[in-house]
Amino acid sequence: MLTGMQIAVLGGDARQLEIIRKLTELDAKISLVGFEQLDHAFTGASKEKLGEIDFSIMDAIILPVPGTNLQGEIDTIFSNEKICLTEDIVSQTPQHCTIYSGISNKYLDNVVNSTNRKLVQLFERDDVAIYNSIPTVEGTIMMAIQHTDFTIHGSSIVVLGLGRVGMSVARTFSNLGAKVKVGARKSEHLARITEMGLEAFHLDHLPKEVESCDICINTIPTSIIKANVIAKMPPHTLIIDLASKPGGTDFRYAEKRGIKALLAPGLPGIVAPKTAGQILANVLAQLLEGDLDSGKESLS
Structure with a gap:
């Protein structure tokens, strides 16, 4: 009490x-x-x-x-x-x-x-972030469905970051039948991605890894999806940025290229x-x- x-x-x-x-x-x-x-x-x-x-x-x-x-x-x-x-x-x-x-x-x-x-x-806190990743993932799925004209199943999805949210996002989209690649820097994260049965890549190779990407989901709260990365994406790619404001995406260049990029922090409070x-x-x-x-x- x-x-x-x-x-x-x-x-x-x-x-x-x-x-x-x-x-x-x-x-x-x-x-x-x-x-x-x-x-x-x-x-x-x-x-x-x-x-x-x-x-x-x-x-x-x-x-x-x-x-x-x-x-x-x-x-x-x-x-x-x-x-x-x-x-x-x-x-x-x-x-x-x-x-x-x-x-x-x-x-x-x-x-x-x-x-x-x-x-x-x-x-x-780990407990809050892990619990919160559940509604975050559900909201991300909702946005992916609303803003694409293809199914998640069979689509090529790139997840950036293997923190508490990134891990839940990657696992759930894989369970929905997507082909998921996860980018990280730490060797232990790359090992964990492989252990999860997903394709791992180092973030230094991000421009190459997004060349066939249908949906790119960012969880890293720093500038990561820069113009040189967006330039390599197919025109139909959807970017969902879950990082806290201002996100990790060059939204100006994405708009210039005609790529839909959504900043979506605070999804649990919305969905x-x-x-x-x-x-x-x-x-x-x-x-x-x-x-x-x-x-x-x-x-x-």
């Missing part, structure tokens, strides 16, 4: 509703910012303006999966209010206050470093917000209970 915990939930999308539901069931006291257009009410949660919150009593601040932008602004689909997490706000919190976000950036890193607060990036929210809610509940237990031990 989270009885006695004061938590501020700032903005977000439908995934946050599952988080709020779970934490209120565990008896936490929740302050909601950026939810005034939400019709549903949660017992134990109150809608407030950012300036109305007493951050000096907050044990945790929960941000949406994207965290903030580089100006500190927080997206929310339930409000027209502009929400911004500032260094001044965080400095008002108790020293033990933990900030939870899906991912981080330079702005958020600077805020927590300058205020000496703890930041937990949920998507850095399965309830499941994606429950994944985050369950992990957050465990972490917050651990924080509460630690606080009790320090007082004893």
Whole structure:
């Protein structure tokens, strides 16, 4: 139980509703910012303006999966209010206050470093990323079907990266009957790809490997599908970029060549917000209970 915990939930999308539901069931006291257009009410949660919150009593601040932008602004689909997490706000919190976000950036890193607060990036955790790969794969399949005029079965698919998402994507598309090649750099990843019964190649050879590609799926959050790679692709190739913004694709050159390239970060929150929210809610509940237990031990 989270009885006695004061938590501020700032903005977000439908995934946050599952988080709020779970934490209120565990008896936490929740302050909601950026939810005034939400019709549903949660017992134990109150809608407030950012300036109305007493951050000096907050044990945790929960941000949406994207965290903030580089100006500190927080997206929310339930409000027209502009929400911004500032260094001044965080400095008002108790020293033990933990900030939870899906991912981080330079702005958020600077805020927590300058205020000496703890930041937990949920998507850095293996359990969250692996669970999240399930709706990500389903969303990728949906996009592949919507944006092509051929079946996945029998098609030539190139997957870039063998991280937690890349492995799930490669395995699932192979199970659907596609001919899957996976590009990676680490020797252990190349070995794992081969062990999975898939064709492995080093990313240095990417331009050659995409010459007969029907669908290219990128999971690497750095510039990888460059102009020299896109120039080698057949005109009908579909690029699905799952990496976080701005993705790893030269979208300008893809458009110039007439190749459809889709940036699709955050697919779990789009195709399965309830499941994606429950994944985050369950992990957050465990972490917050651990924080509460630690606080009790320090007082004893």
